[in-house]
Amino acid sequence: EAGVTQSPTHLIKTRGQQATLRCSPISGHTSVYWYQQALGLGLQFLLWYDEGEERNRGNFPPRFSGRQFPNYSSELNVNALELEDSALYLCASSHGTHNPSYEQYFGPGTRLTVT
């Protein structure tokens, strides 16, 4: 069974540009989660999508946005990039159906560097 995949592996952007990160969940999973892992700040929850709807959002500004497609893949968009946005962005997926007992499975991440 294929795991969660993310693309690209690395992304280099300049301040003020936009970045788009993509995630494909494990087959059969309907929930997709996005996390930011910046150096020294741990794992910060960004967004949660399930069945195409945004279910929860972390404490990030509106320039962090995303969507989930009918095939349950997802993309994360970061507008007006700032240097502090440099981080590893992790995508995870799980079964949905309102069951908080399901574990999340993580992809390898996209390393975003803003210069």
Add this chain to the structure above:
Amino acid sequence: AQSVAQPEDQVNVAEGNPLTVKCTYSVSGNPYLFWYVQYPNRGLQFLLKYITGDNLVKGSYGFEAEFNKSQTSFHLKKPSALVSDSALYFCAVRDVSDSWGKLQFGAGTQVVVTP
């Protein structure tokens, strides 16, 4: 509100010795508890979870964790550590009654196993 504390930034242990990584949590209701491991430049891997039932949970790679409701703890243990267990370990909690609540991660504990 829910929270997780991992009181040790780093745990050092000699190969072959027992390994313990501490985690305490706080939730309004009953918890679902998870442990994940992250190897350098990789995504998180699911190790084990506590949902209900037996307080001792067994997981992948010989790890186990003990749920203690009175102490609100969920410590990760391994009887005999391997050098390959050196990694970053995250504890996470979710409130059973909050269907769309996010998974709250601790700050992580770096485990270093020396030969």
